Amino acid sequence: MMAVRTILGLLLTVGCLGVAGRRLFFLYKVGRTGQPTGPEHHFDLGSAVKAELVEVAAQKKLLKWTGPGIAHFAVFWGFMILLFTVLEAFGGLVNPQFQIPIFGNYPWFGFIEDLFAMLCVAAIAAFVVIRIKEAPAGLGRRSRFFGSHLGPAWFVLFMIFNVVWTLLAYRGASINAQRVNELAGTPDAPLKFLQGAFASQWFASAFHGLGEHTNEILETVLLLLSLAVLLGFTIFVTYSKHLHIFLSIGNVAYARRPRALGALLPVYSDGKKVDFEDPGDDDLMGVGKIEDFTWKGLLDFGTCTECGRCQSQCPAWNTDKPLSPKVLIMALRDHALTKAPYLLAAESSTANGEAAASADGATANGIPATAVAEAERPLVGPMGDEEAHVGEHGITGEGVIPFDMLWSCTTCGACVEQCPVDIEHVDHIVDMRRYQVLMESAFPEEAGIMLRNLEHAGDPWGLGASMRLEWAEPLDFEVRVFGAEGEDKIPDDVDYLYWVGCAGALDDTAKRTARAVATLLHEAGVEFMVLGEGESCTGDPARRMGHEFLFQMLAMQNVETLNEAGAKRIVVTCAHCYNTLANEYPQVGGHYEVVHHTTLLARLVAEKKLTPIQRVDASVTYHDPCYLGRHNRIFAPPREVLGAVPGAVLTEMPRTKERSFCCGAGGARMWMDENLGTRINQNRADEAIATKASLITAACPFCITMLGDGVAQRQQEGGATGVEVTDVAEVLLRSIRPDLAETGAAPGADPA
Amino acid sequence: MKIVVLVKYVPEPTATWKFAPDLTVDRAGVEGRLSELDEYAVEQAAQLAEKGVASEVVFLTVGPAKATEGLRKALAIGGNTAVHVVDDAIHGSCALGTSLVLAKALEKTGYDLILTGMASTDAELSIVPQMVADRLGINQGTFAGELSVDGSSVTIRRDTDVATERVTIALPAIVSVTDQTGEARYPAFKAIMGAKKKPITTMSLADLGLSADQVGWAAASTKVVDVAPTPARTAGTIITDDGTGGSQVADFLADRGFI
Incomplete structure (x- = not known):
């Protein structure tokens, strides 16, 4: 009997691991069809170990959501500890009294094993409740599971439950079987087997009445059953969205650090930066086919667990637009896997020195017709006829990613912020936009006006450099303009270049x-200078639209101006300028100490160089601009500025700081029509109005425009009376120089 | 059918222009661009080539060395080749001089249809197409809002204040187009790179059989005698309504003869 169970068990193990291994090897080969990464994704042992400890072991990102986070923590550590139990079970195939060296048969070990197994069961119960409460059937698009594979998700829970109970049951029968040996006086049998393993003991008690021999048979049957369940589950995992249990370890290790936000990556072709002044003939300009993604991109797609945290935060999704970051990643993964046989055939024929498989020739080479058909789909395509082609995940149309899905993204980064496995959604979206813009010249038409204006006038409105000093005319002091007195370097007495x-x-x-x-x-005695006509757009909207060429032109021109002027410290008022100057200009040789005006003002207040005296009796709320907050982690300074103003009472919005909801202007969406779903700015303005604040503040001109429009809309409808949208700096000014503060209602506000 | 598009490299309209001592625009001191109004003509030519109507599209410009940038922009939108007439002696030419250079160059390139913008965005004279037609002795159609070409003629739509005309003109002819013909496409990066490989032929006055004294500032029939900056905009009158706002507005308008 022992021999039979050993042989059966080993056959089962070898067979199942063979199937799973074959699948993993196939996935590995698919991953290898991707492009090499740039240096941002090169392996760094220190940061990888830290990330594994923080994000995998400590589950930090999952724990941002307390309930589901704790449940996942329990199931993760439950499975980690369960590995010991599994190891014991494998040992049991050859020796029913197998013990792991060191851990042995101590009661504390048995207790811990069973405790974590039961935590797993409790977590599964929690997941069941979550999945029922948040079922898409009831909540529709508001469910974070909308668009996810629901059947497999339930099956995973069911299988985890089966893994746990079969192992415990086997251990119960094992206890009884050992007791038989014990009673028979077998001298080698350890006494009190699996002491402390309380859950296993429950099964032992339950099975006890079945008799000695039945328990011996039961032990073997349950052992084989538990291994079959476990190994079967392993196979299932390799074919499902549950792959994250293997892939997330690698995905976290190779992720961009500290996070895939802030700077966008340069355009890489074959892992090297593309030189836009003299590009190579074969250089890839962004992503036009699935195999143009890097291998890390493909790993991202395979790692997605369809949890929907990204979707729940996405401003596009929450305003009924066709973009869900989750569905986008799922669609890319499914496309990659369906196209995979074609890609692998193409790769092996190129490797053999033959021409890459053509779509026609491919069928002859034994590639499934589905793969050939998939290979012919454009990566980005127009929306299809809604009724005719509702494909998987509700995506319609011929393209893998519908045009409107790609262009709905504001690059706010809420998805990247949330993703527990460090998927880099924004980078992938921008890479696809890059191909669309650079190679196909395909983008929402109205954005072309902005691009032309940037090219010709250096600003998105097309007003031109000659208008760049008008803002300063009403000031009662002189603003120093670089070069006005013939200087060719910023003088030493200048503390900051004011961008x-x-x-x-x-x-x-x-x-x-x-x-x-x-x-x-000026009040604080800070000497500053402006570039005046020498300034032009940093290139942020061009870059986020995917027009890397235009971004490079603008960036190089600005960097040249700044470097020639000897700029070292720069203060900016726009969150987008801040991000580009601080994080992206180093990519083109511009290294400056960049400070956002809220940070500088907070410092000046702390240093008592600015003393807010005048009361500003107002309830205030603060909107975190995405490019200041999430992308650059500047959360405290604007709040410190507001906190220093006597009389101002800050009320936070429900979605704040890391979870701030985009105003709708990022990702060059400021320059595109928003005619799908509802308006993002209205959604956010309504949230701000609901705080009952009379002053809605932000720290980015585009946020202020968007929120101002949202408030103005409500005021036209007779609501939001007396609400004003303004910059944090203006609130501070009202407290320091009330005589100079330009009060006035939000743009377009009710004239009454 | 061969189409030649006359394009002009103009100073950037939104930039601050400076003037040289001879009161011509200091072209070195200001960014330039392909005249936006000529982009419409470039686009029409590109479309005619795509439709198979035109077998060859050539862009022709007269301008300083930097004007090749304008030609590259046009070549990114479409077309096959470009001709750049560049000669220091052309500096300061009036419309008569410019049209003479263009006509001579057109005789060199050959043409069936000549397209151009309705005006340049710097001088805004709108007179060069007519002068070129006269010099070449060919038909002309101006301010086309729409155009279609068959083998031997071009048909244009002209929108005037009183009527919309549809005019058919026998080829060879020169046609100036308006912004009504449709915005030029936004060239993809690969088209911009491709444009760098398209040939641009450079010609001098000597190549065209012209002498320096026929063109240029000295020979110009019109000369700028004075240049002054546009006066700054003054703040408008703000009327705060104290109950008499309506009558104050009425008085304001009546004072200026509007009512």
């Missing part, structure tokens, strides 16, 4: 902020 930004220089509302900041700096 006014296109909005600050050209947009009427933002000009107020530009003046408020200038006045405050």
Whole structure:
């Protein structure tokens, strides 16, 4: 009997691991069809170990959501400890009294094993409750599981439950079987087998009445059953979205650190930066086919667990647009896997020196017709006829990623922030946009006006450099302009170069902020200088639209200006300028100490160089601009500035700081029509209005425009009375120089 | 059918222009671009090539060395080759001089249809197409809002204040187009790179059989005698309504003869 169970068990193990291994090898080969990564994804032992400890072992990102986070923590550690139990079970195939060396048969070990097994069961119960409560059947799009594979998810829970109970039952029968040996006086049998393993003991008690021989048979049957369940589950995992239990370890190790936010990556072709002044003929310009993604991108797609945390935070999804970051990643994964046989055939024929398999020739080479058909689908395509082609996940149309899905992204980074396995959604979206813009010249038509304006006038409105100093005219002091007195270097007495930004220089509302900041700096005795006509757009909207060429042109021109002027410290009022100057200009040779005006103002207040005296009796709320908060972790300074203003009472919005909800302007969406779903800015403005604040503040001109429009809309409808949208700096100015503060309602506000 | 598009490299309209001592625009001191109004003509030519109507599209410009940038932009939108007439002696030419250079160059390139923008965005004269037609002795159609070409003629739509005309003109002819013909496409990066490989032929006055004294500032029939910056905009009048706002507005308008 022992021999039979050993042989059966080993056959089962070898067979199942063979099937799973074959699948994993196939997935590995698919991953290898991806492109090499740039240096941001090169392996770094220190940061990888840290990330594994923080994100995998400590489950930090999952624990951002307390309930589901604790449940996942329990099931993760439950399975980790369960590995010991599994090891014991494998040992039991050859020796029923097998013990793991060191851990042996101590009661504390048995107790811990069973405790974690029971935690697993408790976690599964919690997951069942979560899945029922948040079922898409009831909540529709508001469910984070909307669009996920629901059947397999339930099956995974069921299988985890089966793994746990079969192991415990086997151990119960094992206890009884050992007791038989014990009673028979077998001298080698350890006494009190699996002491402390309380859950196993429950099964032992339950099975005890079945008699000695039945328990011996039961032990073998349950052992084989538990291994069959476990190994079967392993096979299932390799064919399902549950792959994350293997892949997330690698995905976390190779992820961009500290996070895939802030700077966008340069355009890489074959792992090397593309030189836009003299590109190679074969250089890839972004992603136009699934195999143009890097292997790390493909690993991202395979790692997605369809948990939907990204989807729940996405401003596009929450305003009924066709983009869900989760569905986008799932669609790319499914496309990659369906196309895989074609890709692998193409790769092996190229490797053999033959021409890559053509779509026609491929069928002859034994590639499934589905793979050939999939290979012919464009990666990004127009929306299809809604009724005719509702494909998987509700995506319609011929393209893997519908055009409107790609262009709905505001690059706010809420998805990246949430993803427990470090998927880099924004980078992938921008890479696909890059191909669309650079190679296909395909983008929402209205954004072309902005691109042309950037090219010709250096600002998105097309007003031109000659208008760039008008904002400063009403000031009662002179703003120093670089070069006005013939200097070719920024003089030493200048503390900061003030980067006014296109909005600050050209947009009427933002000009107020530009003046408020200038006045405050002047009041604090900070010497600053502006570039005036020498300034142009940093290139942020072009880059986030995917127009890397235009971004490079603008960035190189600005870096040249800044370097020639000897700029070292720069203060900016726009969150987008801040991000580009601080994080992206180093990619083109511009290294500066960049400070956002809220950080500088908070410092000046702390140093008592600015003393807010005048009361500003107002309830205030603060909107975290994505490119200041999530992308650059500047959460505290704007709040410190507001906190320093006597009389101002800050009420936070429900979605705040890391979970702040985008205003809708990022990712060059400021320059595109928003005619799908509801309006993002309205959603956020309504949230701000609901705090009952009379001052809605932000720290980015585009957020202020968007929120201002949202408030104005409500005021036209008779609501939001007396609500004003303004920059944090203006609130501070009201407390320091109330005589200079330009009060006024939100743009377009109710004239009454 | 061969189409030649006349394009002009103009100073960037949104930039601050500076003037040289001879009161011509200091072209070195200001960014330039392909005249936006000529982009419409470039686009029409590119479309005619795509439709198979035009077998060859050539862009022709007269301008300083930097004007090749304008030609590259046009070549990114479409077309096959470009001709750049560049000669220091052309500096300061009036419309008569420019049209003479263009006409001579067109005789060199050959043409069935000549397209151009309705005006340049710097001088805004709108007169060069007519002058070129006269010099070449060919038909002309101006301010086309729409155009279609068959083997031997071009048909254009002209929108005037009183009527919309549909005019058929026998080829060879020169046609100037308006923004009504449709915005130029936004060239993809690969088209911009491809444009760098398209040939641009450079010609001098001597190549065209012209002498320096026929063109240029000295020979110009019109000369700029004075240049002054546009006065800054002054703040408008703000009327705060104290109950008499309506009548104040009425008085304001009546004072200026609007009512």
